Amino acid sequence: MSIEQDGGVSLLDPREMGEADRLTIAGGLAGVVLMDNAGRAVADALRRSFPAARRIAVLAGPGNNGGDGYVVGRLLREAGLTVALFSTGDPASLKGDAARAAARYPGPVEALDAIVPGEADVVVDALFGAGLDRPVSEPIAAVMRATKAAGVPVVAVDLPSGVSGASGAVLGEAFSAALTVTFFRRKPGHLLQPGRGRCGRVVVADIGIADDVLDTIRPKTFANEPELWAEARPDPSTDGHKYDRGHAVVFSGGATTSGAARLAAMAALRAGAGLVTVFAPPSALMVNAAHLTAIMLKRCSDASALQAALEDARLSAFVLGPGFGLGEPARDYALAVLSARRALVLDADGITAFAEAPETLFAAIRAAGSPVVLTPHQGEFARLFPDIAAEGNSSKLEKARQAAERAGCVVVLKGADTVIAAPDGRAAINATGTPYLATAGSGDVLSGVIAGLLAQKTPAFEAAAAGVWMHGRAAELFGPGLIAEDLPGLLPKVLAELSGAT
Numbered sequence: 001m002s003i004e005q006d007g008g009v010s011l012l013d014p015r016e017m018g019e020a021d022r023l024t025i026a027g028g029l030a031g032v033v034l035m036d037n038a039g040r041a042v043a044d045a046l047r048r049s050f051p052a053a054r055r056i057a058v059l060a061g062p063g064n065n066g067g068d069g070y071v072v073g074r075l076l077r078e079a080g081l082t083v084a085l086f087s088t089g090d091p092a093s094l095k096g097d098a099a100r101a102a103a104r105y106p107g108p109v110e111a112l113d114a115i116v117p118g119e120a121d122v123v124v125d126a127l128f129g130a131g132l133d134r135p136v137s138e139p140i141a142a143v144m145r146a147t148k149a150a151g152v153p154v155v156a157v158d159l160p161s162g163v164s165g166a167s168g169a170v171l172g173e174a175f176s177a178a179l180t181v182t183f184f185r186r187k188p189g190h191l192l193q194p195g196r197g198r199c200g201r202v203v204v205a206d207i208g209i210a211d212d213v214l215d216t217i218r219p220k221t222f223a224n225e226p227e228l229w230a231e232a233r234p235d236p237s238t239d240g241h242k243y244d245r246g247h248a249v250v251f252s253g254g255a256t257t258s259g260a261a262r263l264a265a266m267a268a269l270r271a272g273a274g275l276v277t278v279f280a281p282p283s284a285l286m287v288n289a290a291h292l293t294a295i296m297l298k299r300c301s302d303a304s305a306l307q308a309a310l311e312d313a314r315l316s317a318f319v320l321g322p323g324f325g326l327g328e329p330a331r332d333y334a335l336a337v338l339s340a341r342r343a344l345v346l347d348a349d350g351i352t353a354f355a356e357a358p359e360t361l362f363a364a365i366r367a368a369g370s371p372v373v374l375t376p377h378q379g380e381f382a383r384l385f386p387d388i389a390a391e392g393n394s395s396k397l398e399k400a401r402q403a404a405e406r407a408g409c410v411v412v413l414k415g416a417d418t419v420i421a422a423p424d425g426r427a428a429i430n431a432t433g434t435p436y437l438a439t440a441g442s443g444d445v446l447s448g449v450i451a452g453l454l455a456q457k458t459p460a461f462e463a464a465a466a467g468v469w470m471h472g473r474a475a476e477l478f479g480p481g482l483i484a485e486d487l488p489g490l491l492p493k494v495l496a497e498l499s500g501a502t
Ligand SMILES: NC(=O)C1=CN([C@@H]2O[C@H](COP(=O)(O)OP(=O)(O)OC[C@H]3O[C@@H](n4cnc5c(N)ncnc54)[C@H](OP(=O)(O)O)[C@@H]3O)[C@@H](O)[C@H]2O)[C@@H](O)CC1
Pocket: 017, 018, 020, 021, 034, 035, 038, 061, 062, 063, 064, 065, 066, 067, 068, 127, 128, 129, 130, 131, 132, 133, 134, 135, 136, 137, 157, 158, 159, 183, 207
């Protein structure tokens, strides 16, 4: 059994992980063996990451996460390290596998508040894992604060204590780990913020749970990584005609706000659309003409002109919103594209334009049945889904899922941990990108990339997920000083990476 499991892209919430555990035990592997394997994986990862560490403090909680801690303590002692173990309660009150692990621990068990964190080279956090269900309160929180203040590196078992595995929320006090060792598959809390920022490096350990338990569990939450959508990506076959790669259309706003459409159009072209046209109102024709070369330009003065243009069935994917302006034209154009059953990316003003009448939009999306992707940031999301946004207890993952189900289309809820959700319940959490992506026009580029993939017939969920990943990866390749204009030009490098990798 190797320590590091490939992990795969599936993410398991605590309930699903419990099922993986039960299925494995029902298949004949004892729970105590799973716990032993978990503890061994943590001990090994710790020794590899901190080879010079000699004095280890283990903080053990009241459940099975604490049980893992007793195993770690025992194995590190056997390896010749100096281990002190501090427990939240009387070890005699532990149950099941944790009680058995504690019984095999060969050293003294001290009270939690006896710890002097500065005397340890590494602290093992085995307080709470998947079972955390309420904020960490005093006196445990005080010990966590003292440990943090001492600046000793923390190795977290499964999750940094205080981080919810399901939502990434910080419940009360939480550790910031240097290394987190989790088991079988990552959990949503390892990717959703603020949890992701508390995990440090995440290692996924093989503890003997077979991959085929996933056939029964059928997880619907994923890390947004190429494995998730590699097969759905357009086939860049060499002998195709440009029309085989689709024709994307981006609607331009007026003369002074037309740059956003050009950013989206360039991104759609770089993402592989065969042709891209900017549809511009008469006032913005000249400024667009002055800036566009490979991208075509067409006058579109009102909804009836658009209706006429939609007669051309080759126009396959549309972007509406970037710099477009609010009000009636935005609504009319979106509804016209939907009634012509074309793929649509609705962003920015295109989303806000439906703030007063979201049901009109959702009904049109359902009637169209064509691929539709909404790309709101938090503020735009709250305009379209005010009740879902205001729900204090639901995670970003749940919010995006509920919104996708209600709207009947793919929803990309943007941020440092962008969530892409489909109406069938699938959701992916993205981790590519840098803080430099928070720059003017960055969202316009994203909508263009997604439209470029939709134009090539990539299904909506995969197009949105791949687009978000590629957008973030482009930013990573550029680094500091990024502006939105840089992003489309970086897409060829990203595509080359993907072709090499998949
Ligand atoms: N599943 C698997 O495949 C495997 C799982 N394994 C390991 O098991 C871990 C999950 O174990 P778990 O379910 O016992 O939960 P865990 O995180 O120990 O916490 C539960 C305890 O904490 C308590 N409690 C909760 N919140 C609290 C708070 N704020 N403040 C105070 N107390 C609080 C709660 O108390 P109660 O609510 O009953 O009062 C209960 O006693 C998992 O993370 C992994 O490390 C591995 O061994 C191998 C295979």
